[in-house]
Amino acid sequence: MNPTPASAIAAPREPTIFDLSRSGRRAEAQMPQAMAADVPPALRRRRRPLLPEVSELQAVRHYTRLSQLNFSIDTHFYPLGSCTMKYNPRGCNQYAMLPEFLGRHPLAPVVQGQGYLQCMYELQEMLKEVTGMQGVSLTPMAGAQGEFAGVAMIRAYHHARGDLDRTEIIVPEAAHGTNPATATMCGMKVIEIPCNADGDCDIESLRKVVGPRTAGIMLTNPSTLGVFERHIAELRALVHDAGGLLYYDGANLNAILGKVRPGDMGFDVIHMNLHKTFSTPHGGGGPGAGAVGVGARLLPFLPIPVVGCDAKGYRYLDERDLPQSIGRLSGFMGNSGVLLRAYIYMRMVGREGMQRIGEYATLNANYLLARFRHEGFEPAYPTRRATHEFILTMKHSARDLGVTAMDFAKRLLDFGYHAPTTYFPLLVPECLLIEPTETEAKEALDGFVAAMVAIRKESVEDAALLKGAPHTLPVRRLDDVRAAKHLDLTWKPAA
Amino acid sequence: MNPTPASAIAAPREPTIFDLSRSGRRAEAQMPQAMAADVPPALRRRRRPLLPEVSELQAVRHYTRLSQLNFSIDTHFYPLGSCTMKYNPRGCNQYAMLPEFLGRHPLAPVVQGQGYLQCMYELQEMLKEVTGMQGVSLTPMAGAQGEFAGVAMIRAYHHARGDLDRTEIIVPEAAHGTNPATATMCGMKVIEIPCNADGDCDIESLRKVVGPRTAGIMLTNPSTLGVFERHIAELRALVHDAGGLLYYDGANLNAILGKVRPGDMGFDVIHMNLHKTFSTPHGGGGPGAGAVGVGARLLPFLPIPVVGCDAKGYRYLDERDLPQSIGRLSGFMGNSGVLLRAYIYMRMVGREGMQRIGEYATLNANYLLARFRHEGFEPAYPTRRATHEFILTMKHSARDLGVTAMDFAKRLLDFGYHAPTTYFPLLVPECLLIEPTETEAKEALDGFVAAMVAIRKESVEDAALLKGAPHTLPVRRLDDVRAAKHLDLTWKPAA
């Protein structure tokens, strides 16, 4: 452990690409032949856009240097809770980027895409198997769009039955922000219910709100509190009996892979974050893939296209095949390249490996939790097992020393660890949501604990050190309030 | 300019890969099926080799982090004289690494290699054109091996004529170390001659040593002093008249591309560093490609294989085609992948671009020289134009302040600039050999001058700062003497 680590490379701070621009400079090798284009004068652009004019070397150097300013899985332990920052196998990238796959136009005839479509078909089948669902659509482009598809299907289901009053979606207060946002986006009313002290949903509260207006409930399991919801059976009975459907937010599927299947548990619909559980890279904010799986009742409503297979081969199923579909959510079939990566990953992990993912993710989280417990840190749910993640609360440190979860998070960066998720879920004060994932070695976990212990010591001896952290990164702590007040969202040439 | 730049990323120092190893750990996805192999017991290995046992993620993270500790063209201005550190176009890499090229076995039938061989044939033709030579062999694997091929051909030429006494190779003292080393390796005796105060070869000295034992002379032009040899015609006449041949070290071809051609100047043989002039990457120390070109007299002696073309297509010419060849210098035909990159580069640059390379490399060097001159730095050859590179001498600073060229070099690293070549050529005291290349923008040159000016100021005000440099890199100045005295060349497990 090295609390004030050596700098990696001496580099003056990187200007913006616009600062590097010089009028008339260009990357000649990237210029196509000049050809005259006959644009009607009234429709012609008058001033050139303010794009940088740099050499190819300048662009390469600039973005290479910028990239070095990031933490990433490939460079750092990244225990960001609810984000499943596991190793993104390089093989998935290499084989998803074969020239034929990259060059295939989405609207090319299916005879020119049987290889790709077979992968997609098999991916659907595998996702059905791991979730226990009856049908899968791959088209949603991220978790949130998967949720949207799910809620829209629930809505379409009720509408198709003439059950038009079901306009409420129940969401536990610990839910990810996308859940209530999605419900709203689907024109639903959000009904929040609390969790109890052990992290389970409060069944009594649920009982109170469930009824003839209930379209469904959105449940994250393991919940974002890092615990497994123990009252699934009751929950399901309550909601189903009331005529509502059960939505499973599968962002945390990594924790239960091969252990339980949402379909077996009676859920009607699930979205999966393939970019988490099936290890497609996050790319600094995407792309994702939020495939949805459904039980029998929602099958007719799946978003299109879905890949089907008949004697002539693989083809897209569309409006004609699924006339009750909620329709199209993307220009083509979602983030195909991400889906290919997920497919490759699943095939590499295979049947037995799939089961081990949940096991070792859980082992790592429980080991970390045990280590932290032994070191005197405070779990938010001390009576519970960790799932693939767990929560520590820094509330005592915040109260006694004024050192917050955020201060710990920022100081961790100085130690070369990405911070856990902070201040989410909102209902646990000063929380750090920690998800190590199964791909990290024990030594990384031990190093992380050691860093937290060292930082806690610092927090007692020199709180200011933490308040001022980070100290060794390209920037010190940034002023978010100023950012929102003095909006500077685009580069402008010096006046 | 920022004399104490911000660190890029906080990272604890990186342990060795062996420190990360744990017995029994492995990257399962990379394991082929276990199959029994029937090794005779007496020939079987008893103890496993000490290779690291790490996960794929650990390996990826380790080498990614290590890579961030390097300066490189893609991250820094790198004015390393005599090394031509210009932009390595990414397109060359991408298209040289097409799966078919990577997968082709060197001994595959030529019908399964017509695409590749056509590239090689055309590369030979283009290299003949830029050098003015009659024949080219691509097989040497770096500049030094190209030199070897050249001197071996000279030797073979004399031998073939029964002229067995020509055992001396004349080498100007400014020559790159590979020149005398090569001559020795070819069983030749090295005769060094001095350069005069203006950087040209001393003709009188040459006159004295040239004679019936002269096999040839190895000339670098522009010389490693950064100036163009002005007495080519006299030199040539002297050596040729004495029965010797003229060898052109073409490592500095970048400076004269399209301006003069060694063949036109009467040279008999040249090696080119394709990894310099034709911009294949240096890879932290290779691979290179040291193609040789020859005039008519040496054609029969070219190293094999050479690519020929007839009605049936392209094929390798071998011993049967070139019975007087000096033979084979590599397992197949040298660094094919490097040759592909050079080919792609030459095609992208094209006829006019080729000429501009020399022009703009020269412009950049002369501009830098002029800027340094205006700032009061001392050129080693003040009466001369710079070619693609030039030399500053720090001898006054060394004498007056005890601050050496090495101290400047190390301090430059703190400013985010790679150092120029130091202490080469050996005959200029406290020298910095500076080669900006044509791919750097004026601003990079200006920034570099500003850094040197700032450092000179520091050298006056606080010499210790320079002596202790670098300060912001992963390590401070390293003890080379200790390295050689206490040899620690391999990792050993802690006892």
Add this chain to the structure above:
Amino acid sequence: MAFIPHTPDDVREMLDTIGVASIDELFDEIPATLRAGPLTGIPPAMSEMQIGRLMSERAARDGRPLNFIGAGAYEHHIPAAVWAITTRGEIYTAYTPYQAEASQGTLQTIYEYQSMIASLTAMEVSNASLYDGASGLAEACLMSVRANRRSKSSRILMPRAVNPIYRKCSGAIAGNQGLRFEEVAFDPSTGQTAVESLAGYEGDDITAIVIQQPNFFGVLEDVDRLTDWGHAHGALVIAVVNPTSLALLKPPGEWGEKGVDIAVGEGQPLGVPLSSGGPYFGFMATRMEHVRQMPGRIVGRTLDLDGRPGFTLTLQAREQHIRRGKATSNICTNQGLLMTAATIYLSIVGPEGLERIASASMARTAQLAAAACAVDGVRAAFVSPRFHEILLRLDTPVAAVLEALASRGIAGGYDASGDYPELAPALLVCATETKTDEDIARYANALAAALGAARAA
């Protein structure tokens, strides 16, 4: 165990530390009745070597046809540097930049991207990307309802000449919130959305009007008049634009008297491979006055504790993780990697390069149009000015023609007959700077042969 680093020793030590006897014990909170059996439907693990071979075989089955399809996704040359950098681990494997200090690379890239998009569209602000162009239009429609406070109708005028998939997608997404889309006809001779056809809406409460430039037929709309009509009638104007075309065409910020209110589009042409339809990215730009109604992430420049500039996510109060049910959108993960590729792409091609790419695409399409229309049985559906797409009307059904072209290694265009029965048999084709004289000749020959064969059959 693929990608799991644990040695048996590790596992033992870890279980001891936790105080359990087995990993299975860690799942003891899960009711036994819920436990799953083995996943027999998942095939056994393959090594990377095996999957690599399998994927190579599947890719080979797809082949590399010569492509003349556009219809929303465009084949352009992508400089090798773009993906060489984009796939660097530090970019490829980073998360959304929640920890700003450890994500300055991503954040500065987004800031640069926002600046480029704002300038390309001539709008004031851009977000950090949406999923794609189609869903981006849906978001723009939803945003227009929030931003046009004077309008109560949630009625959106949607020209029939807008990409049919965009229309479907907007309906599927925005329909749930009660938005109503009114289809505006195009002029059957020009393929343009005639301002005249809007006459029926005079005096109505219209929330927004959508204008796609070029429209789905590749035809250039009279954007100035349409924009002014929208503003004159209290509607916001939403532009759907092709980013490459903006190097040549008047940017939406300058349409009409005031410029549009929201500009969206498919970012794919900017350095993103066709890749069977994704991942792409949607871009969105707007006026500063509407910035708080914009969905998606936004990066701002600010200062650090030492007063030095740095970048951070800002205006997060719009977003789901803060505002939850009241957020401007549910979008969370967006298309960061593609946005990065586009930023590098735009940096490398620059203003001159983008203009040349746009001009060459337009010129090549003109060439393609001429060659195709010289084939017996082929004519242009419209004679209007166009960008890099042309709708052809054939004298035989398109499906068989496309099949015949496919058998000659050509992806021959998009069959628009289903979307526009009134124009059937209709084939939408496209050429970009990637197409040569020989390619176009090859296409025309193959088309002639296919049509000849179809007629003979």
Add this chain to the structure above:
Amino acid sequence: MAFIPHTPDDVREMLDTIGVASIDELFDEIPATLRAGPLTGIPPAMSEMQIGRLMSERAARDGRPLNFIGAGAYEHHIPAAVWAITTRGEIYTAYTPYQAEASQGTLQTIYEYQSMIASLTAMEVSNASLYDGASGLAEACLMSVRANRRSKSSRILMPRAVNPIYRKCSGAIAGNQGLRFEEVAFDPSTGQTAVESLAGYEGDDITAIVIQQPNFFGVLEDVDRLTDWGHAHGALVIAVVNPTSLALLKPPGEWGEKGVDIAVGEGQPLGVPLSSGGPYFGFMATRMEHVRQMPGRIVGRTLDLDGRPGFTLTLQAREQHIRRGKATSNICTNQGLLMTAATIYLSIVGPEGLERIASASMARTAQLAAAACAVDGVRAAFVSPRFHEILLRLDTPVAAVLEALASRGIAGGYDASGDYPELAPALLVCATETKTDEDIARYANALAAALGAARAA
């Protein structure tokens, strides 16, 4: 101007600063008579898009045959991570690490590489790479002359069973310094270099003996006896080894009583693609006592000014840039990038992986041998134990057979008839872990068909 960033303004300012009127004036020291004309033999510039298409077409012409050739270059699976990292700009575009402080990444990688090679070969020290295996053997022979001070003869015993190209290359390179190579016969029934055949050299001054394991025929030599023979006769022993095989086979450092003196080999099997023959890398390891005679770069661990460990080039007094005409070799640029790939490769596959790769290759070759020898007209040249190659003797000339296999998309082996007329028609074939049951069956079928056709013709 491709890759030249200068704007017209830049050029003007720069010329002004220099004080010349034109760029051409900068060349005024070059005698006018020497000035070259336009380079008419160079084709006009192509854009990256154009060259990309051209190269893709050429690559397609080469195809991707199913490969059964070894003979010095071996097809193994390469984990995707290897080249994803190796081509990172910081590795790919760095120079030789002359400025140690700015090159710790490269230097530490070399140190790790040296450690791995030393351990694989069971030798004490390794250099940082040589050009390739063939030239590496030449360097080893030259080194043996320097290291074996008792020998004055410069005579090297070179078994005929050593790779013929290695023998030629050693001759071409080391011959110039007067080294003499004596060919040692192999046993025609076993294909091994019999110690008995060395009897004629007893009592001679022999500088070194070369032993290749497995030899060119894939046959395993009795390395212990050969090594001991060499040492007993005052010769140094030079091993030429396949690095993959060292996971299974006794490493040269343990051959005989004392182990060999120098071990060299082709590093290509360790993560380097076949790539028409290069770039590969040669590895070399030796005893500590000979380290100062070793050619090539060497990295050592040392301390910095603060006493912290770091890495640097060391023992540079051996090298050309210091010692010039008296250097151990003229090598300067080596094969750094490939060495890096190999280091990453070995880290990822680890000891278990390398052993599995070696075993699978050996097993697959046994399978291939059985299948091929079941074909009419094919028999094994030798019955000795082998690693992953087998020499087949055919009943018809090999060239036509290879042509027939090529037409079925198979690269069918190496025609050894020219190198070993005494064994002709002889075909050397190889299978590695990349080959499946189906591949081998396909090969055997194609071989049977080719031989049948040849016989019929």
